[in-house]
Amino acid sequence: xxxxxxxxxxxxxxxxxxxxxxxxxxxxxxxxxxxxxxxxxxxxxxxxxxxxxxxxxxxxxxxxxxxxxxxxxxxxxxxxxxxxxxxxxxxxxxxxxxxxxxxxxxxxxxxxxxxxxxxxxxxxxxxxxxxxxxxxxxxxxxxxxxxxxxxxxxxxxxxxxxxxxxxxxxxxxxxxxxxxxxxxxxxxxxxxxxxxxxxxxxxxxxxxxxxxxxxxxxxxxxxxxxxxxxxxxxxxxxxxxxxxxxxxxxxxxxxxxxxxxxxxxxxxxxxxxxxxxxxxxxxxxxxxxxxxxxxxxxxxxxxxxxxxxxxxxxxxxxxxxxxxxxxxxxxxxxxxxxxxxxxxxxxxxxxxxxxxxxxxxxxxxxxxxxxxxxxxxxxxxx
Numbered sequence: 051x052x053x054x055x056x057x058x059x060x061x062x063x064x065x066x067x068x069x070x071x072x073x074x075x076x077x078x079x080x081x082x083x084x085x086x087x088x089x090x091x092x093x094x095x096x097x098x099x100x101x102x103x104x105x106x107x108x109x110x111x112x113x114x115x116x117x118x119x120x121x122x123x124x125x126x127x128x129x130x131x132x133x134x135x136x137x138x139x140x141x142x143x144x145x146x147x148x149x150x151x152x153x154x155x156x157x158x159x160x161x162x163x164x165x166x167x168x169x170x171x172x173x174x175x176x177x178x179x180x181x182x183x184x185x186x187x188x189x190x191x192x193x194x195x196x197x198x199x200x201x202x203x204x205x206x207x208x209x210x211x212x213x214x215x216x217x218x219x220x221x222x223x224x225x226x227x228x229x230x231x232x233x234x235x236x237x238x239x240x241x242x243x244x245x246x247x248x249x250x251x252x253x254x255x256x257x258x259x260x261x262x263x264x265x266x267x268x269x270x271x272x273x274x275x276x277x278x279x280x281x282x283x284x285x286x287x288x289x290x291x292x293x294x295x296x297x298x299x300x301x302x303x304x305x306x307x308x309x310x311x312x313x314x315x316x317x318x319x320x321x322x323x324x325x326x327x328x329x330x331x332x333x334x335x336x337x338x339x340x341x342x343x344x345x346x347x348x349x350x351x352x353x354x355x356x357x358x359x360x361x362x363x364x365x366x367x368x369x370x371x372x373x374x375x376x377x378x379x380x381x382x383x384x385x386x387x388x389x390x391x392x393x394x395x396x397x398x399x400x401x402x403x404x405x406x407x408x409x410x411x412x413x414x415x416x417x418x419x420x421x422x423x424x425x426x427x428x429x430x431x432x
Contacts, residue, residue, distance in 0.1 A: 074270040074291045074314060077209050078277055078284035079184075082192035085328050085363065086278050087404050088287045088318065089184055089208065090311070092335035093166060094294030097349055098356030099341065099387060100304055102149045102369065103130045109376030115343040117301055125149070129369045134308040137316035138360060145367035147360040148429070150396055152374055154337060154389035160351035162295070165336030170208035172394065172417045183416040185211030187401050188286055190415055209288055267291075267310035268317040275321025278329075289314070294335060298346035315360055327362035330404040330430055334393060340385050341376055353386035357396060363404065365431050372425060394420045396429070403430035 074090075103122040104110050106129075111118050122130025123139045129151065131139055141147035157168040157176070164176035172183035189212055270289060277283045291311065296303050311333070319326055338355030354374075360366070372390040374380050382388040394417040402412035413420050 074267055074289050076270060076274050076277075077206060077288040077290075078274075079188045079209065079213060079286035080194045080284040081188055081286060082194045083285050083405060085404050085406075086285055086287075086322070086325065086330070086361075087187075087401060088274065088278075088289065088329065088331040088361075090289045090291060090314070090331065090333040091166075091169070091206070091208070092294045092311075092333065093162070093290060093292040094296075094335070095162065095165070095337050095339055095351055096294040096307075096335040096355060097296060097300065097304060097339040098151060098153075098335075098354065099339070100300070101132050101135075101308065101358075102151050102356040103132065104128060104151070104373065104376065105130045107373075107376045109341075109378075109380075113342045113376055116347055117343045117349070125369050128373065129371070132305070132308050134305045135312045137312045137319070138358065141315075141319070141360050142367060146362055146364055147358065148364060148366040149369045150357040150359070150391060150426075151369060151371035152354045152387055152389060153334075153357050153391040153393045153396060154354045155393045157337060158353065160337065162336060162351075167207060169334065169336045169393070170206060172420075174419055181211030182206070182208035183397065184208040184286065184288055185213045186415050187405075187412070188213040190407060190412065191285075191405060206288060206290060263293075263306060263310045264313045267314040271314040271317025272321045275318050279322055279325050296339070296348045297344070297350060298348040300343075300348040319360075329361040330363050330400060331360045332397065332400055333358040333360075334397070338387055341381055341387055342385065353382045354389035355387070357393065359400060359429060361430075363430050365428050370425065391426065392420070392423050395423045395426050398422075399426050400429045403428075403432070 099114070100117060100119065103119055105122050105124070106127060119132065121133055123133060123135070124130045125142060129149070131142070131149070138147050155165070155169050156174045157165045159165070167176045168174070170182050171179040172186070173179040185208070274287050274289060278285065278287060291314070293307055315331060318329070318331060322329055334357045335355050338352040339349035340352045344350055370391070374388040374390050376387070378384065380388060395413065398413040398416050398420065399409055399422075401407070401416065402409040409422070413422060
């Protein structure tokens with residue numbers, strides 16, 4: 051690429067990088083039930099230690115360094131909520147949200163693609179299964195005349211399978227992933243002029259994206275609520291969010307991500323109105339991040355993370371955790387929050403309790419070979 055072409059690209063980038071951020075995408079499935087179930091996936095490995103903060107753990111400050119949050123929203127004597135999650139704080143106070151910590155799928159490596167495959171397929175190994183647990187859940191529920199609708203270019207793995215799904219892709223520019231932006235940026239490290247232009251473009255992108263990200267997320271929440279609230283509308287939805295891979299500059303980036311997620315859930319809450327009382331929203335990610343901050347103010351790929359469950363049907367107001375601690379000896383492989391609760395079991399129990407299904411049958415159908423954890427129960431009100 052010549053310098054002129056590079057400069058032209060950078061000019062376009064400075065003007066358009068904000069629009070290249072993609073809004074969350076929605077997938078719907080229609081079944082005969084009064085209950086609503088929404089699965090929100092956080093693609094990119096969200097940092098559970100900065101979402102549900104173990105502020106009372108002696109190892110927290112030593113490991114987190116520049117990422118320490120001094121003013122978490124205290125949930126109990128051990129854990130606090132990130133200050134950006136003000137809507138979830140209110141739901142927690144109203145006992146309509148609960149948080150689950152040190153939770154993980156069976157996956158123990160650190161590849162986004164493999165981790166998301168295990169999370170969505172319900173397998174124990176990457177690419178072990180071709181269909182998804184959410185599709186199998188739809189298959190357990192009474193049929194309706196409607197079919198699933200995916201508002202995305204492709205159907206996410208979690209909803210692939212025997213249940214019919216139709217996809218719709220609105221016209222939009224494709225997302226520019228953070229790792230791509232970092233790789234492109236390295237092309238200009240040795241060029242003083244181009245490096246300055248690229249840095250300026252990235253700053254413009256970040257500043258312009260904050261409000262747009264929150265507005266886009268709220269818009270998606272309202273859209274999903276509009277469909278889910280219809281008398282003959284879908285009852286199951288999956289919403290895909292991205293941008294959780296915070297290898298650098300995590301403090302500001304994660305705060306923006308969490309504000310957008312909070313806005314999305316708040317828009318669902320408001321948009322569903324009275325139907326919120328019959329709704330369960332489950333938020334999960336493929337794996338967590340390292341316990342210690344890295345040299346660029348971020349964190350790297352880890353193991354256990356945090357999950358969030360909200361909704362008027364949720365038995366909330368608590369934090370569910372078998373806390374392993376953050377001492378050196380307690381960390382998984384000496385670097386990660388150790389997993390003590392099973393994400394598969396959490397999903398199966400939450401889904402079963404939402405729809406009045408047999409939990410053991412649900413576990414066998416969604417996650418063959420999975421096992422129940424006695425600590426995970428009473429997630430949804432009967």
